[in-house]
Amino acid sequence: MDDPRRIISAPEKERKKIQPATAEAVRMVTLCSLLVLKIFILSLSAYMTYKNVQVALGLTAGIGWLGLVFCIMAAATSFYLGIRCLLLIGSK
Numbered sequence: 001m002d003d004p005r006r007i008i009s010a011p012e013k014e015r016k017k018i019q020p021a022t023a024e025a026v027r028m029v030t031l032c033s034l035l036v037l038k039i040f041i042l043s044l045s046a047y048m049t050y051k052n053v054q055v056a057l058g059l060t061a062g063i064g065w066l067g068l069v070f071c072i073m074a075a076a077t078s079f080y081l082g083i084r085c086l087l088l089i090g091s092k
Helices: 012-017 020-056 066-090
Strands: none
Touching: 020 066
16 A cells, blocks of 8 residues: 555544554554454354244244354454554554
8 A cells, every 4th residue: 555544534634644654553453453343243143143043943042142242252342443543543
């Protein structure tokens, strides 16, 4: 990427203050965190589909606690992404 600062949503003069190395770090943290978040959401969707079929067939009484674990992990990943990006941008 020619200028990694392009992906940061900020006014132009604020964006120019951010070093390219910091912007690249923000880009990498964002990409990795979004990949992990996507995996958690897809896993949650697959698990919920499986458990809904199990409940519909009468093989189980509820959806279980694993769905809650996936939701907590997705929320934690989102929180980590936000805090990490703010810390990286704030350390100009």
